[in-house]
Amino acid sequence: MSSSDAPQRGRPSVLDRAAVATATFRLWTERGYDAVSWRDISEATGVSVRTLVRHFAHKSDIAWVGVPAATRRLRDALENMPADLPVDESARRAIVASISDDPMKPAGTDWIRVVCTEPELAGSAPAAYRPWIDELAGFIARRAPGISPAAATAVASGYQAATFAALVAWGEGRSAGDAAESADEALGWLAVRRPAEEINLT
Template identity: 75%
Template structure:
């Protein structure tokens, strides 16, 4: 798609954007030049999508870093919804989190993505907002499955699992391991538990 095609969409028709391709190019540019040295124009030239279209779809440049989180949240929700009623909560949570992790190197939680997210304060600063729907899904499940837990406690536990998962993925990325990201997270999460009621 040329820049002129992207900047002149037909009226009344929604713009279809290959968000994964945009993220791939943005991460490539950020890795080569640094996050602060890559502007909207650079991303537009690399992707063939106009600056105007990019800005319409991404309120901030840092939003590009989080495009994989909604899909991860859907995978988490689907895995939680498929959990048999009698399954131990801790095991169900761990399996669902592992199911939510993508093997795409530019999506959460590939090594290239993790390096950029950790290195760039602007991106890291938007992580709490980006991950809130994922945490909310996990908290909903915990609240439903753990008798007596308060919604605040369920959210705290879910937030702890999110932080532990991200820490495991950072360690995996830094180690240069050849194992899958999901396997690294699975191994780390076995050390966490939710007490049986």
């Protein structure tokens, strides 16, 4: 094999972030999060440490490569919700639709096992999921007249937490059916209702 035919490492023109995440989660599952270095990830993926660090400022960022795609799927599903459908039913249907296609992509249930057991990853979750929450909060604000931006964000955060908990239960085998069915059941218990004007909270 000539030098020009040799596999190229270090500076791919387009980094396959999903492939990096899949390989990395496999390492984290086998060895533990703290035991896996950038060099280990480089050897497992064929991507240089320099390139990895250029694409992922922190090792924990690899855990959340699927969130942008999940956010796009959520946005598309929300845009297709009928205007006359109640906001809570719309949110439930859109979230379930957004996770029906490979909800754990790219790392499968390895994602659940690692994210739930590593403090650094759990601590980075709120920032990672903020675009997803903002997308849902914007929808809720448009569909629930009178709700404040802060309340819409709080409600969206509740939906995110419930969805994540349902996926955890599914990944751990504590939920019947697939991931979408687990989320559907959990989210069915949530409701968005305008507070009665006569209630005095003072």
